[in-house]
Amino acid sequence: MTSRTVTLLDVARTAGVSKSTASDALQGSGRVAEATRDRVRAVAEELGYRPNSAARRLRRSSTGAIGLHLPQTATRLDYYMNLAFGAVARAQEEGLDVVLLAPASTLGSAGGASGPVASRVDGLLVIDPEVGDSAVPGLLDAGVPVVTGERYLGPTAAPTGAVICDNAASLTALLDHVTERGARRPAVLAPAGTSAWATALRATAASWGQEHGVDVALRTVPFAATPGEAEETTLALLRADPAVDAVICAPDGAAPGVLRAAATLGRTVGTAASDRTSEEPGAPRAEAPRPTAGEPTPLLVASCVDGTATRSAEPPVTAVDLRPAAYGRACAELLCDILAGRTPPDTVRRHAWALETRASTTTPT
Secondary structure, three states: OOOOOOOHHHHHHHHOOOHHHHHHHHHOOOOOOHHHHHHHHHHHHHHOOOOOHHHHHHHOOOOOEEEEEOOOOHHHOHHHHHHHHHHHHHHHHOOOEEEEOOHHHHOOOOOOOHHHHHHHOOEEEEEOOOOOOOOHHHHHOOOOOEEEEOOOOOOOOOOOEEEEEOHHHHHHHHHHHHHHOOOOOEEEEEEOOOOHHHHHHHHHHHHHHHHHOOOOEEEEEOOOOOHHHHHHHHHHHHHHOOOOOEEEEOOOOOHHHHHHHHHHOOOOEOOOHHHOOOOOOOOOOOOOOOOOOOOOOOEEEEEOOOOHHHHOOOOOOEEEEOOHHHHHHHHHHHHHHHHOOOOOOOEEEEEOOEEEOOHHHOOOO
C-alpha cells in the first residue's frame, strides 16, 4: 500500500478487526485482548501506518460536553430553536451535554477565544457560520473537532466536518412551482449576509432567471427579517412593479408580512382551484387566471423556510421544510461520530428537505 496513505481502516481490515478495535489497540486504550493488540500493532508496522496526530486529538474526549454556536439572530427564530432541540437530543443519546455559546463568550481579544472554549467542550457545532461573524475563525481554530451546519465561506481553517443542504435546489423547486402555477413575474426576498444559505439563495434567484429567460425581481432583506420588514419591502416592491405575481420570502417567520402587504393592496393570494387542470401525475397545469382590466393580479406566496408562521398563516403558506430538528440531530451525530472515531475527519453529509404545498399557491382566500 505504498501508492497512497495507509489509513486506520486499512489496518483494521488487514488485522480482521473493527476500526474502533484497531484504534483502541494502537492507542493502548479500551478492552482489547493482548494478542489482538499485538496483532494490530504488527499489521500497522507492516503496512507502514502512521497515526495522524490531529485525528488522535479529534477522538480524545474529556469534558463530556459539546458547544453549540448559533447566529446572533437565532433566539427569535423558530428554525434555530428546533435545530437546537434536535442537536441536544442526539448529544444526550451519546451521553454528552450541550453548552450554548453566547456571542459574548466566543468573542474576545485575538487568539483568546479558542483556549477557553476548547477547555470547556470536546467539540463544537457551528451553525450557519457567516464570514462577518468574528467569533467563527476562533471557533474553527479552537483545537477541538468542529462540525458546521452549512459550509463556511471565509478564509480560515476548514471545519472537521459539515452537514449541508442543497439550498440552490430548494429555491429552484419553489421557483419552478410558482411558474407551474402560472406565475410570469416572480420575486424573491433574499436574505442579506455572508452565510452559505444566504449566498446560495441570492445566486440561485439570478441564475434561475437567466436560465429560464424570466426577469426575477430580487430584493434583499435582513437575514432574520421580521414580518413587518417583509411587509414593508413587499409593499414597495408591488407598488413599484405591479406585474409581480409571486413572492418567495426567504427569512424564517417573515412570510405573514408578505400576506399583509397583499391584503393591503387588494391582491388575492393563490390561484383559483376551478381554473386548474387535473391534479393527476403528469397532467399539465393551466396558467393562473389573468385579471380583467382594473382588477389586481392574483399573487402567489411561498417561503424558503417552513415553520409555525407559515403553517398557521391565513392562508397557509407553501414552504420548504428544512426539517430543522432532524438537521440539528444530523450535525450532532456527525460530531459524535468523529469524536468516537466512527467517522474520519473531513466528512461532509447531506441533509434532505421537502416542499410543502399549501393554499397560498393553490387556492384563493
